[in-house]
Amino acid sequence: xxxxxxxxxxxxxxxxxxxxxxxxxxxxxxxxxxxxxxxxxxxxxxxxxxxxxxxxxxxxxxxxxxxxxxxxxxxxxxxxxxxxxxxxxxxxxxxxxxxxxxxxxxxxxxxxxxxxxxxxxxxxxxxxxxxxxxxxxxxxxxxxxxxxxxxxxxxxxxxxxxxxxxxxxxxxxxxxxxxxxxxxxxxxxxxxxxxxxxxxxxxxxxxxxxxxxxxxxxxxxxxxxxxxxxxxxxxxxxxxxxxxxxxxxxxxxxxxxxxxxxxxxxxxxxxxxxxxxxxxxxxxxxxx
Amino acid sequence: xxxxxxxxxxxxxxxxxxxxxxxxxxxxxxxxxxxxxxxxxxxxxxxxxxxxxxxxxxxxxxxxxxxxxxxxxxxxxxxxxxxxxxxxxxxxxxxxxxxxxxxxxxxxxxxxxxxxxxxxxxxxxxxxxxxxxxxxxxxxxxxxxxxxxxxxxxxxxxxxxxxxxxxxxxxxxxxxxxxxxxxxxxxxxxxxxxxxxxxxxxxxxxxxxxxxxxxxxxxxxxxxxxxxxxxxxxxxxxxxxxxxxxxxxxxxxxxxxxxxxxxxxxxxxxxxxxxxxxxxxxxxxxxxx
Amino acid sequence: xxxxxxxxxxxxxxxxxxxxxxxxxxxxxxxxxxxxxxxxxxxxxxxxxxxxxxxxxxxxxxxxxxxxxxxxxxxxxxxxxxxxxxxxxxxxxxxxxxxxxxxxxxxxxxxxxxxxxxxxxxxxxxxxxxxxxxxxxxxxxxxxxxxxxxxxxxxxxxxxxxxxxxxxxxxxxxxxxxxxxxxxxxxxxxxxxxxxxxxxxxxxxxxxxxxxxxxxxxxxxxxxxxxxxxxxxxxxxxxxxxxxxxxxxxxxxxxxxxxxxxxxxxxxxxxxxxxxxxxxxxxxxxxxxxxxxxxxxxxxxxxxxxxxxxxxxxxxxxxxxxxxxxxxxxxxxxxxxxxxxxxxxxxxxxxxxxxxxxxxxxxxxxxxxxxxxxxxxxxxxxxxx
Numbered sequence: 025x026x027x028x029x030x031x032x033x034x035x036x037x038x039x040x041x042x043x044x045x046x047x048x049x050x051x052x053x054x055x056x057x058x059x060x061x062x063x064x065x066x067x068x069x070x071x072x073x074x075x076x077x078x079x080x081x082x083x084x085x086x087x088x089x090x091x092x093x094x095x096x097x098x099x100x101x102x103x104x105x106x107x108x109x110x111x112x113x114x115x116x117x118x119x120x121x122x123x124x125x126x127x128x129x130x131x132x133x134x135x136x137x138x139x140x141x142x143x144x145x146x147x148x149x150x151x152x153x154x155x156x157x158x159x160x161x162x163x164x165x166x167x168x169x170x171x172x173x174x175x176x177x178x179x180x181x182x183x184x185x186x187x188x189x190x191x192x193x194x195x196x197x198x199x200x201x202x203x204x205x206x207x208x209x210x211x212x213x214x215x216x217x218x219x220x221x222x223x224x225x226x227x228x229x230x231x232x233x234x235x236x237x238x239x240x241x242x243x244x245x246x247x248x249x250x251x252x253x254x255x256x257x258x259x260x261x262x263x264x265x266x267x268x269x270x271x272x273x274x275x276x277x278x279x280x281x282x283x284x285x286x287x288x289x290x291x292x293x294x295x296x297x298x299x300x301x302x303x304x305x306x307x308x309x310x311x312x
Numbered sequence: 313x314x315x316x317x318x319x320x321x322x323x324x325x326x327x328x329x330x331x332x333x334x335x336x337x338x339x340x341x342x343x344x345x346x347x348x349x350x351x352x353x354x355x356x357x358x359x360x361x362x363x364x365x366x367x368x369x370x371x372x373x374x375x376x377x378x379x380x381x382x383x384x385x386x387x388x389x390x391x392x393x394x395x396x397x398x399x400x401x402x403x404x405x406x407x408x409x410x411x412x413x414x415x416x417x418x419x420x421x422x423x424x425x426x427x428x429x430x431x432x433x434x435x436x437x438x439x440x441x442x443x444x445x446x447x448x449x450x451x452x453x454x455x456x457x458x459x460x461x462x463x464x465x466x467x468x469x470x471x472x473x474x475x476x477x478x479x480x481x482x483x484x485x486x487x488x489x490x491x492x493x494x495x496x497x498x499x500x501x502x503x504x505x506x507x508x509x510x511x512x513x514x515x516x517x518x519x520x521x522x523x524x525x526x527x528x529x530x531x532x533x534x535x536x537x538x539x540x541x542x543x544x545x546x547x548x549x550x551x552x553x554x555x556x557x558x559x560x561x562x563x564x565x566x567x568x569x570x571x572x573x574x575x576x577x578x579x580x581x582x583x584x585x586x587x588x589x590x591x592x593x594x595x596x597x598x599x600x601x
Numbered sequence: 602x603x604x605x606x607x608x609x610x611x612x613x614x615x616x617x618x619x620x621x622x623x624x625x626x627x628x629x630x631x632x633x634x635x636x637x638x639x640x641x642x643x644x645x646x647x648x649x650x651x652x653x654x655x656x657x658x659x660x661x662x663x664x665x666x667x668x669x670x671x672x673x674x675x676x677x678x679x680x681x682x683x684x685x686x687x688x689x690x691x692x693x694x695x696x697x698x699x700x701x702x703x704x705x706x707x708x709x710x711x712x713x714x715x716x717x718x719x720x721x722x723x724x725x726x727x728x729x730x731x732x733x734x735x736x737x738x739x740x741x742x743x744x745x746x747x748x749x750x751x752x753x754x755x756x757x758x759x760x761x762x763x764x765x766x767x768x769x770x771x772x773x774x775x776x777x778x779x780x781x782x783x784x785x786x787x788x789x790x791x792x793x794x795x796x797x798x799x800x801x802x803x804x805x806x807x808x809x810x811x812x813x814x815x816x817x818x819x820x821x822x823x824x825x826x827x828x829x830x831x832x833x834x835x836x837x838x839x840x841x842x843x844x845x846x847x848x849x850x851x852x853x854x855x856x857x858x859x860x861x862x863x864x865x866x867x868x869x870x871x872x873x874x875x876x877x878x879x880x881x882x883x884x885x886x887x888x889x890x891x892x893x894x895x896x897x898x899x900x901x902x903x904x905x906x907x908x909x910x911x912x913x914x915x916x917x918x919x920x921x922x923x924x925x926x927x928x929x930x931x932x933x934x935x936x937x938x939x940x941x942x943x944x945x946x947x948x949x950x951x952x953x954x955x956x957x958x959x960x961x962x963x964x965x966x967x968x969x970x971x972x973x974x975x976x977x978x979x980x981x982x983x984x985x986x
Contacts, residue, residue, distance in 0.1 A: 125573025294404030
């Protein structure tokens, strides 16, 4: 029983890591712009395709990762420039609908350009399989967790040790004040988008490798779930989102692993969100 | 004729957009899960007529009630939250509701519910033309409800809430009651559409009522012009009929929806015939002249 | 103003009617209606059926058409959406005025449209959809493929009798195909004396099978049977291999697709599955189709394609003998005997269902080969009264 529990915990943490990378961009954009960037899921998918394309051309995992992140950054910045920034003064529903339209349109564009069928994304992983008693961490799981940890550490260092990080945190707390203090708001907004998108691009490629499948609709589930996760964790809170992602990953896995509950796994994320929401509207780690 | 099929479906879309207009347009509450209420109405009608042998008309009323009550519950939740939170919550409700339909065998589970009978009119089953008339009657009802709402005290309160919630509250408007009212009316209309939908298709399954359909309805409303009934109807007609006319472009349908939403929000957020839209202003000027 | 508000929508409707009032054309060709999921999650299967149906029509026309007239395939994309399927059904009947219909689609669109075609008296041949209700819609609905019950039972025969599995874990995809087939498998497997360890239900589109498969580790499972389509099936076999699960893997016709092989990679080796297309079938018509499909699309043919090919040809046979009269076609097909379909010889239709042997194919060295053929009458006779 403990062996299974441990294994399921590993399963849950791996899935949660993927969710975290995916949802961070969402919460970062919300934090600074107060906008629900639903099209973020399309950036994620682009990372998958971009990474695959570069990998097929070069055979190098690291180049592919760089490619995925760069493609995502480009897409994110384009969205910021042509959709979000111009719509800033307008009512939030307008931006929300525009974002949905962008998401749907892009997904369809991927389907029309790359075809509706999934592509395999096979990368031979020269990583060890870890077996310690009941614990089993397979090479793909190791890849996901290690890379996520690495990216999160880099993000944390950036946020706490650099001037840009300080500016980002200031902007997410109070944009007017920050501008009054002389911060270049536009530059910070763009940097915010870039970083969030880069993380999504990496997530897209990782998911592609982990499931050996890159398809136009791969952003769907993660996109919807990402929204539930950031609300659960606290809109705009980066640690909250990471925590929320891990919690959802674990809850989904453990429910399937140990409970015979009929609801589909995706509904769980939303149920958890609604539950937390009613009890604590600011989310797990959000500020009121 | 084939025409009846298209017209009936478009009529059902109109009832849906009108209902969404009540919630999103008039009261300014964002609902991204409207299809869930269509589903609640449809399943209520289906189960009552198929499993319990109810007649079409009582089942129809029950469908509206069920959807309306569900809407009231969401409205109650809407009280605590604003804008973005509400959007995600309604999306989440869509997923949860579909999940429930899919998993509990009482709702047919993954088999859906089939063999839904035709409505009966004076003893005989309703044929296609008759069904179209029924749908149009539903449409007129939805329109009448919305017009009544706009004119009534409740309507004024709702619009005030939409413009500025805090001021409305300060002026003594009971924001809570009106939000709940708006939601219930909008979702009850979706329930009406649901009953018609179930009897028209004779077979329903959970997948019919997912988030993509909610987005389609929203797209129709936005295209026509949020906040206006004429916009709701025009949007539903245009997006309902267009795919039929341009079969070769069927592959690009969703791409077009996305592009429409994006372009509209960017450059014409009032839609085709919304209050401040270019087209409507011209029409108004012509009418006044 | 109020008048305008009420009048405007009522004015728009005649516009709609005017837009749709296109005249019916004269019929210089024989039109056969065809629908399949050309977009959406099942797009690969949809494309396969469309190409195969086209091959069938090309062959018919190369041989001079039917009764001297060319055959025209009227193709629609149902997007695996019931509203769409209903609209298509009505359109085929009223606007395109087809002579008969072939469903290249899954169970749901087929189920929704069968009653509509039945009411219009049009003959319908279903390529491979498995839900029992499809043929119950009327006496003119014929199914070329297996019933879910037949397929599930045959899979159990293969798993328990041929592969000697004692303890079996089942994974069921949550839709009509999965439920019907999975239930039949479990019933038959138990009858044959095997122990069913568990039946886990997962949603269509699931990618993460870690939680489901971890439950099966260290439980002494001999074989995992899953109803799945090519995406999920690939994820299941990959994850099982990743977790070091050595149980045998058996699946269904859902994975019978080149995409499965691509996505599963090395994990596909040794996987068996039930289907109606035997790649090693020596009959020339089978091999000819396989070659033509490969030449036309660049990929190997699969079950859905072969089934659609057969469905079109079966309907064509009905038209050949009875002309364009719907009742005549129905009667011809009801009286059809010993039809040499490439997906298995059809001795006759009983209430629209066929009795044909179930192929068990296996993947060896990245290729699909024959493993066994289940022809036990108790198993393959469809349970129709």
